[in-house]
Amino acid sequence: xxxxxxxxxxTTSASTSKQxxxxxxxxxxxxxxxxxxxxSYSAIHIEMIRDSSRxxxxxxxxxxxxxxxxxxxxxxxxxGTGILSMFAAQAGAKxxxxxxxxxxIEKARIIVTENGFGDKITLLRGLMEExxxxxxxxxxxxxxMGYLLLYESMFDSVxxxxxxxxxxxxxxxxxxxxxxxxxxxxxxxxxxVGVWDDVYGLSMSxxxxxxxxxxxxxxxxxxxxxTQPFMMKEFDLNVEELSAFEFTSTFTLTCKHTSQFAGFLTxxxxxxxxxxxxxxxxxxxxxxxxxxxxxxxxxxPSPISVNAGDLVEGSISIGRLESNKRHLSIxxxxxxxxxxxxxxxxxxxxxxLDVEDTVLYFELA
Numbered sequence: 001x002x003x004x005x006x007x008x009x010x011t012t013s014a015s016t017s018k019q020x021x022x023x024x025x026x027x028x029x030x031x032x033x034x035x036x037x038x039x040s041y042s043a044i045h046i047e048m049i050r051d052s053s054r055x056x057x058x059x060x061x062x063x064x065x066x067x068x069x070x071x072x073x074x075x076x077x078x079x080g081t082g083i084l085s086m087f088a089a090q091a092g093a094k095x096x097x098x099x100x101x102x103x104x105i106e107k108a109r110i111i112v113t114e115n116g117f118g119d120k121i122t123l124l125r126g127l128m129e130e131x132x133x134x135x136x137x138x139x140x141x142x143x144x145m146g147y148l149l150l151y152e153s154m155f156d157s158v159x160x161x162x163x164x165x166x167x168x169x170x171x172x173x174x175x176x177x178x179x180x181x182x183x184x185x186x187x188x189x190x191x192x193v194g195v196w197d198d199v200y201g202l203s204m205s206x207x208x209x210x211x212x213x214x215x216x217x218x219x220x221x222x223x224x225x226x227t228q229p230f231m232m233k234e235f236d237l238n239v240e241e242l243s244a245f246e247f248t249s250t251f252t253l254t255c256k257h258t259s260q261f262a263g264f265l266t267x268x269x270x271x272x273x274x275x276x277x278x279x280x281x282x283x284x285x286x287x288x289x290x291x292x293x294x295x296x297x298x299x300x301p302s303p304i305s306v307n308a309g310d311l312v313e314g315s316i317s318i319g320r321l322e323s324n325k326r327h328l329s330i331x332x333x334x335x336x337x338x339x340x341x342x343x344x345x346x347x348x349x350x351x352x353l354d355v356e357d358t359v360l361y362f363e364l365a
Contacts, residue, residue: 029325039102043326046082048143055083057282058143061173062087062273068171068276069093075159076164077128077142082108082121084141089120093139098123099131099161128157137165141173147217147295149179149268150245150318150328150365153326160240176271177235180285181185181228181264183253183312184220186303189262192216193299208301215330215362216297220265222286226306227253232266232316238274246319253312260303261312264332267295298332298362311337321363328364333357 039045049055062069062084069091071263074263076085079098087107098108098121107126112121124131140161147154162172196207232249255261265286273279284293314334321327333359335357 001278008350017329031326039078039104040099042104045104045233046293049083050083052292053079053282053289053291054143057175057270057272057280058084058141059087061276061280062091062141064278064280066091068274069139070199072138073097073167074139074141075099075133075137075161076145076232077140077161079108079123080104080143082112082123084143085121085123086100086112086115086117088139088141089117093120097133097137098119098297099128100125101127109164129160133165134287136170136248138167138170139285140166140170141171143243145177145268145270145293147293148215148318148328148330148364149177149265151328153245153320155245156242157238158237159240162238162257171274172237173274174270174272174282175274177237178231178269179233179266180229181232181249181251181253181266182225182229183255183261184224184263184265184297185226186262187297188216188218188220188259188297189260189303192218210361211360212299212301215364216299217294218297219290219294220286220297225265225286226257226259226261227255227312243309248315250315250319251313255306255308255310255312258305258307261306262300262318263332264316266298268293296364298330298360300360304336306327306336307338309339311339315339317350321365324365330362330364332360334360347360 002181017074069088071092071094072097074088074090074093076082076096079085079100080102082098082102085096085098096117098105098112098186099286100108100123105123109123112118112123124133140158142154142156142158144158146154158172166172193208193211196211213303230251230253232251233247235244269284271279272282282291284291284295286295312334313336314332317331320327321329338362
């Protein structure tokens with residue numbers, strides 16, 4: 001993993017040769033093959049199924065809202081083992097089409113038949129962008145979310161299906177996704193970064209630079225959260241365009257108590273609603289039951305002492321890597337405004353900008 005050098009997403013100029021474009025397409029095809037191959041084995045599917053928050057949220061929403069699914073045509077994008085397709089069939093769907101380009105779909109065919117849904121569920125192997133359905137659908141259900149919500153860019157396929165195959169008035173499940181950012185103390189920083197200062201009495205501090213460059217996929221305990229969460233982006237998945245998934249969001253975080261500010265934590269929630277009687281929220285934050293998505297933690301190079309009331313102001317920019325559209329580039333710009341513990345205006349002026357415009361670049365690859 002290497003750091004990026006710009007917050008903007010590179011574009012291909014009009015003068016780019018056809019040969020370069022062809023090489024880039026070949027590289028992306030190879031990346032896509034590796035992606036689908038990773039979902040062809042049982043280990044990743046049992047991890048997802050065992051994630052009770054994930055699987056129960058889908059099951060509860062589908063089965064507790066049969067009026068939404070009864071006699072409807074349903075499309076399951078990235079169906080995997082077919083579990084969501086079978087939930088939809090249990091809820092009374094007229095017919096379900098499951099699409100997946102990974103080899104696991106061959107097992108799903110057996111699973112669907114074994115559970116008595118052979119006449120209700122049709123499974124199609126191929127890219128969602130290339131598969132031809134026999135008819136349009138009323139509902140699209142998909143578990144497309146990745147680390148930091150957007151990793152793997154699977155919603156591209158859901159959006160394609162929505163635009164091509166969803167009937168007017170149809171819905172996407174889940175229908176809202178929301179991304180959050182907050183500040184955390186140095187508990188994880190000490191474990192991941194500070195540990196290199198003393199390794200059995202030896203200094204390996206040169207390792208710290210590489211650790212800081214790489215976002216950490218981890219579970220952060222709620223007691224380590226130092227600021228209130230800030231909603232950096234909300235997506236209405238029934239109408240959102242692809243361009244919305246590359247963005248910059250400005251934030252202000254207020255420190256809740258005196259501590260060491262050592263990183264930014266990001267996570268997401270998904271809302272299953274579409275106007276039903278029994279909506280469901282799937283949360284992946286530090287105050288939720290841990291999920292297989294965990295959270296994504298961006299370490300600072302060094303912790304910063306803060307007081308209650310101090311402000312962390314900045315922006316986060318998220319885009320796709322040019323080398324692999326399924327991976328992400330992230331830029332964080334931040335500064336600390338000292339307001340906690342200040343008793344008069346003169347002190348406030350002196351302490352207003354203690355840490356100025358620090359810029360960190362990351363790749364989630």
